[in-house]
Amino acid sequence: MATHMSREFALPDALLQSSPGGAQDAAAGAGVCDPAMENEAFSGFYERSARPLWAYLARSSADPALADDLMQESYVRFLCAEGAPALATDGEAAARLYLFRIATNLLRDYWRRPRTASIEETPEEFFAAHGDTAQSDAQILLEPALRQMKPRERQMLWLAHAEGYSHREIAKVMGLSAASIRLLLFRARRKIATHLRARAADDGRKS
Amino acid sequence: MKLTPCPYEKEMRRLMARGQWPDACPAELRAHVSGCRTCGDLVLVSEAFQQERTEALAEARPVAPAVLLWRAQLRRRNAAVERISLPLLGAEIFACAVTLVAALGFAGFEARNGVAWFTWSYWHEWFVQLPQAAAAQWESLGFGALAGSGWSWMVLVPAVATLVLLGGVAVYFATDKP
Numbered sequence: 001m002a003t004h005m006s007r008e009f010a011l012p013d014a015l016l017q018s019s020p021g022g023a024q025d026a027a028a029g030a031g032v033c034d035p036a037m038e039n040e041a042f043s044g045f046y047e048r049s050a051r052p053l054w055a056y057l058a059r060s061s062a063d064p065a066l067a068d069d070l071m072q073e074s075y076v077r078f079l080c081a082e083g084a085p086a087l088a089t090d091g092e093a094a095a096r097l098y099l100f101r102i103a104t105n106l107l108r109d110y111w112r113r114p115r116t117a118s119i120e121e122t123p124e125e126f127f128a129a130h131g132d133t134a135q136s137d138a139q140i141l142l143e144p145a146l147r148q149m150k151p152r153e154r155q156m157l158w159l160a161h162a163e164g165y166s167h168r169e170i171a172k173v174m175g176l177s178a179a180s181i182r183l184l185l186f187r188a189r190r191k192i193a194t195h196l197r198a199r200a201a202d203d204g205r206k207s
Numbered sequence: 208m209k210l211t212p213c214p215y216e217k218e219m220r221r222l223m224a225r226g227q228w229p230d231a232c233p234a235e236l237r238a239h240v241s242g243c244r245t246c247g248d249l250v251l252v253s254e255a256f257q258q259e260r261t262e263a264l265a266e267a268r269p270v271a272p273a274v275l276l277w278r279a280q281l282r283r284r285n286a287a288v289e290r291i292s293l294p295l296l297g298a299e300i301f302a303c304a305v306t307l308v309a310a311l312g313f314a315g316f317e318a319r320n321g322v323a324w325f326t327w328s329y330w331h332e333w334f335v336q337l338p339q340a341a342a343a344q345w346e347s348l349g350f351g352a353l354a355g356s357g358w359s360w361m362v363l364v365p366a367v368a369t370l371v372l373l374g375g376v377a378v379y380f381a382t383d384k385p
Contacts (some may be wrong), residue, residue, distance in 0.1 A: 039276055046272040055263030064266070072275060079279035080286075142259045161256035164224055186245075193248035196255060 040168035043069045046075065049096050054162060057103055059146065060154045060160075066110065074103040100163075100173045104155060111151055145195035160185055213245040224255050337362065 053074065057067035078084055078099050087093040146154055152174070159165045161174060167185070171178040215236065222228045222236075229237060240246045340362065345381065 038273075042276065046269070046275070050269035051264045051267040052260075054267035054269060055260055058266070059263055068268075072270065072278070075275045076282060079275065080282050099318045142255045145255075157252065158256065161253045162260040189248050189252050190244075193251050195280040196251055197372065 006075070015097060017044055042079070045087055045092060045095060048092070048098060050075075053099060053103055056100065056155075056158050056163065057107065059158055060108070060151065062143075062147065068102060070106045070110070073106055074099055077102050077106075097165075097169060100159070101175070104173055104175075107151070120125050139197060141199060144199060148195050149188065149192055153184070153191070156181065156185050157188050157192060160189075211245060215239055215243065215244055215246055216249060219249055221248050223250070 008072050050071065054067050057070050058064045061067060085098050087095050155174065156170060159170045167181045169180045171181045222232050234275055
């Protein structure tokens with residue numbers, strides 16, 4: 001399978017040789033010379049990191065369809081990036097941090113972009129996902145609280161409490177200093193905890 | 208809001224990361240958490256996010272990695288093609304500039320050497336004589352004889368050649384761009 005894939009995805013030699021920073025450099029930068037091995041290593045990395053990345057994007061953006069798109073784009077950019085950490089030498093943890101950073105930047109770009117999408121352009125999955133009444137207990141409790149948070153706070157909270165990243169790692173992903181993350185995270189945690197407690201108290205009163 | 212760090216926060220993080228909270232942690236730490244706002248927030252938020260993460264992981268439907276490898280391959284190839292085509296565009300611009308300079312130089316040279324290209328009478332005469340010459344040319348073609356009509360051939364052949372050349376250039380520019 002891997003051999004077949006490597007043959008299928010091989011670039012013409014002329015293009016490889018005449019493209020500084022192209023596929024050949026990217027492969028060399030990733031510390032892998034054999035494309036089959038590169039594919040195999042990537043597949044393993046993808047299997048382990050795709051779901052956590054999707055969860056991060058979906059819960060930070062509150063839009064599963066957008067998370068699908070941004071996840072694919074993140075991996076494509078990761079594969080094309082010249083400075084991406086090598087799976088073989090830098091380790092999977094570094095590659096994962098880099099991937100999350102790409103995803104964070106894509107999300108930021110998406111939020112900065114002016115909204116021009118019409119209702120016709122909105123995918124049906126969006127309505128299906130939002131109209132779904134079968135929510136779990138965790139979603140019922142956390143989703144309203146997450147909606148009260150700023151996008152950056154949602155990202156930070158997810159990285160810290162769902163992914164278990166340290167302040168330094170979150171700082172790397174978000175492009176901020178670790179000291180700032182410490183303060184911002186403390187505030188965000190206190191804010192969402194207040195919402196969660198208020199929500200729990202409301203539910204307790206209703207029942 | 209004032210940042211009030213708790214000395215137990217790190218320990219709490221460690222216990223939660225290992226899944227030792229709350230069953231496998233000391234009783235005094237549990238008592239501390241019930242009275243500490245910082246640690247209480249940490250536990251509440253971490254438990255909610257961990258539960259949410261478990262559910263989100265089950266919701267994810269990632270595409271096959273081969274699709275992403277193929278898309279990345281395409282993007283790299285397009286980038287490489289763009290890098291290659293950049294010098295070609297430079298060469299095209301250079302060729303156009305050289306041709307223009309040569310044409311202007313030739314015209315200037317001709318003008319300076321007495322050819323009356325820039326006078327009205329020259330072009331008027333040329334336009335008046337052209338139909339007559341063409342008619343004569345057709346006549347001579349009809350009889351199968353080309354000799355004696357050198358002037359009209361000298362006009363027609365370069366004109367057709369120029370048209371063909373310009374047509375080729377136009378087709379090239381129209382079809383070459385992606």
